[in-house]
Amino acid sequence: MPELPEVQALVDFLRERTDGLAIVGVELGSISVLKTYDPPPTALRGMPINNVARHGKFIDIEAEGLHLVFHLARAGWLRWSDSLASTTIRPGKSPIAVRCRLSDGSGFDLTEAGTRKRLAAYIVSDPAQVPGIARLGPDPMADDFTLGEFAAMLEGRRTQVKGLLKDQGFLAGVGNAYSDEVLHAAWLSPFALASTLDQEQVQKLYAALRDTLAGAVSAASGKPAKELKDAKRAGMRVHGRTGEACPVCGDVVREVSFADSSLQYCATCQTGGKPLADRRMSRLLK
Numbered sequence: 001m002p003e004l005p006e007v008q009a010l011v012d013f014l015r016e017r018t019d020g021l022a023i024v025g026v027e028l029g030s031i032s033v034l035k036t037y038d039p040p041p042t043a044l045r046g047m048p049i050n051n052v053a054r055h056g057k058f059i060d061i062e063a064e065g066l067h068l069v070f071h072l073a074r075a076g077w078l079r080w081s082d083s084l085a086s087t088t089i090r091p092g093k094s095p096i097a098v099r100c101r102l103s104d105g106s107g108f109d110l111t112e113a114g115t116r117k118r119l120a121a122y123i124v125s126d127p128a129q130v131p132g133i134a135r136l137g138p139d140p141m142a143d144d145f146t147l148g149e150f151a152a153m154l155e156g157r158r159t160q161v162k163g164l165l166k167d168q169g170f171l172a173g174v175g176n177a178y179s180d181e182v183l184h185a186a187w188l189s190p191f192a193l194a195s196t197l198d199q200e201q202v203q204k205l206y207a208a209l210r211d212t213l214a215g216a217v218s219a220a221s222g223k224p225a226k227e228l229k230d231a232k233r234a235g236m237r238v239h240g241r242t243g244e245a246c247p248v249c250g251d252v253v254r255e256v257s258f259a260d261s262s263l264q265y266c267a268t269c270q271t272g273g274k275p276l277a278d279r280r281m282s283r284l285l286k
């Protein structure tokens with residue numbers, strides 16, 4: 001799933017490519033992908049694009065007061081084309097969820113792999129009308145996101161810090177991959193309770209959050225959409241690297257698996273050398 005750094009790179013990419021262009025048409029590959037019905041997609045026809053922005057993991061294309069907003073979800077992606085196929089997509093059989101045509105013949109498709117369709121698009125006059133945007137917590141890359149604010153947010157939260165970092169209502173833009181990376185950089189256990197962190201740990205977590213994301217944003221910046229997935233994978237130190245060596249200490253990267261996700265961490269760097277319990281691993285070892 002693209003997270004803040006990849007979404008930011010997509011936004012920068014789209015802003016550059018759509019400069020001076022208008023939307024010619026928005027076609028839907030399935031009715032259910034569009035979560036709003038008024039205004040209809042035809043309202044965007046002929047509208048010049050004024051800006052492309054990011055809200056958490058949402059991308060927002062603004063055209064004359066209307067906003068085409070979308071969220072790529074777990075298996076969605078954006079495929080840019082300098083010359084978009086002329087075939088009109090129609091709801092039903094297409095693997096393409098949304099096709100957006102621009103005035104110079106270019107455009108993009110939003111695609112989604114797998115059978116669980118969660119990619120969501122919205123056409124609204126105000127991005128705050130999108131429920132997922134209205135409930136977003138602060139953006140960790142915002143200039144005014146300070147250590148003081150972050151410390152206040154963590155205070156009294158008897159919640160595992162991994163879960164908090166991923167919670168879009170708590171913090172906007174971080175998902176499963178970057179929360180693993182941030183916790184590794186902060187030398188913190190993913191299961192540590194936010195309320196138990198001391199001042200120094202909060203400080204390290206804040207610095208790790210900002211540094212990890214800033215590093216990933218600059219690594220992703222300027223890359224075309226099709227290269228972003230590989231760039232993200234290449235930048236990971238523990239996430240998705242179960243069984244490989246921790247680049248900091250050389251210990252093996254371990255995993256805790258859940259019903260539909262898993263997390264990776266280094267026991268030496270993060271949990272005082274003690275492996276975390278993993279239901280699946282213990283079942284395999286019985």
Ligand SMILES: [Zn+2]
Pocket residue numbers: 246247248249250251266267268269270
């Ligand atoms: Zn390590």
